[in-house]
Amino acid sequence: MSEQEKELKVLRDQIDSIDKQIHSLLNNRARCAQQVADVKEKYQGNQDAVFYRPEREAQVLRRVMTRNEGPLADKEVARLFREVMSVCLALEKPMYIAFLGPEGTFTQQAASKHFGHSAHCIPFNSSDEVFREVESGGAHYGVVPIENSTEGMVHHTLDLFKRFNLKICGEVELLIHHHLLRAEAEDLAGITRIYSPQQTLAQCRSWLDSHFPSVERIPVSSNAEAARLALEQGSSAAAIASDLAADLYQLNIVAKNIDDQSDNSTRFLIIGDQEVGESGQDKTSVLISVRDKAGALYKLLEHFQRHKISLTRIETRPGQQDATNSMFYIDFEGHSVAPKITRLLAELEAESTELKLLGSYPVAVL
Missing domain, CATH: 3.40.190.10 (Periplasmic binding protein-like II)
Structure with missing residues (x-):
């Protein structure tokens, strides 16, 4: 055996030993996930138990990236943990995810990026069908596009939030390569x-x-x-x-990569019927209708300035069945249960003819 082979053998033996430890720890984690499912069913019941917690998952992934010391990149390590969590969640309860199809779209990539490859992703022909499938309980969550960095907002998705009583439970940002x-x-x-x-x-x-x-x-x-x-x-x-x-x-x-802009990205929303708790780095989305008069938007924005709350997106939509109203879709930093956000929402509601809280959810981690 050459000197090179001797040195490589030592390293390969170390890798085999580490792999064995990783394998054992993965199975321990999976058994712990099964026990979590048992506890939830014991206290919440099989029908009412909530197995997927977006805020908890975001916290875990952020901790993974914070404590990472390399040589693996932060996001690569987080993607590995995403898949570990995905397969463990599947042991607790298989997840069915509706997405805007057909198969092979960027929306499917976003669904897999957010939920991991152990989730069952089901394509639908339109965003309307995705919303309907989630609202009826046929899927646990849905994934729909909301915004592209070069082409702007997907207005049809915004308008669906007027028709369906679903919440935004998360977001995914996907770098688009054509x-x-x-x-x-x-x-x-x-x-x-x-x-x-x-x-x-x-x-x-x-x-x-x-x-x-x-x-x-x-x-x-x-x-x-x-x-x-x-x-x-x-x-x-x-x-x-x-x-x-x-x-x-x-x-x-x-x-490869024939996009005119190399940083072209699309943001997708995760829709569901659950309230999402605080993760520590959150975003809130609302639809607000106000009387269509001079200074209406300025008055709304004054409240954000006074509370020092940063807006991340604002979009104007036609008023619903009333030409005298204007409607605004607004994303801003913070969670609805935080005291200053609670005060802000109360002020906005007093200023508007209708306010619909679409959800508070973790800012995209990956």
């Missing part, structure tokens, strides 16, 4: 048409103008549908979609 995919061929030659949602085409416009100025661009309903069409139509067609879509439809990635 790739050019095609079947059979592995280069850019011979492409005569490119499929993609209109929003994605807009996000990749400069790259497309540079590489395919004369090729037909065909808008479709989703990135996954674009990938399906590229597979179906062969090497003359291409799609702009994600890594997940490439894997799902077995397409070649012939150009």
Whole structure:
């Protein structure tokens, strides 16, 4: 045995020993999770027990990142713990998550990022169906897009909060990377048409103008549908979609990261029917209707300034069945049970014709 092999053997034996310890600890953690489920069912009952606690999960992941000493990056370690928590939660109670489909979309990636790969993610054709499935109890939670860094708010999602009595239980931020995919061929030659949602085409416009100025661009309903069409139509067609879509439809990635902006991201909301406790770093979302008159928004914003509460998003929506009202969607820092947020909400309600608290929830960790 060479000196190199001797040194490697020592290190490999150490790795085998560490792996054995990790394996034992993972099983210990899983058994503890099962005991947590037993205690919850004992005191809350099988039907009423709440197994998924977004605030608790956010706290655990933040602690993981705070205590991490490397060489693994903070977020990589947190992703490992996310999967550990996901598989342990599945032992307590399998989670069913509705998401805006079809399979292979960025929304599916967001669902897996937030809940881990042990959750059962079910695609639906529209955000309306996702809301309906969660409200009826067919799914524990739903995942829907709310905001893109380049294209702005998804107004249809905002409007659904007027119709459904669901809460925002969390948020996910996903860095969006678009790739050019095609079947059979592995280069850019011979492409005569490119499929993609209109929003994605807009996000990749400069790259497309540079590489395919004369090729037909065909808008479709989703990135996954674009990938399906590229597979179906062969090497003359291409799609702009994600890594997940490439894997799902077995397409070649012939150009990576073709977005015009490298920091393009989309924010997704987790919707459910539960109140979420404080995690220590939270956000609150509300819908507020006020009489449509000069200075109405200014008066609302005065309350935030006086309490020194930072807004993270404000969006104007049409009043519901009343042209004399204006409606605002507002995100701001803090949890609704915190004293100054409680006072703020009371003042906003007195100032408005209607205030709907959409939820307080942990700020996205990953």
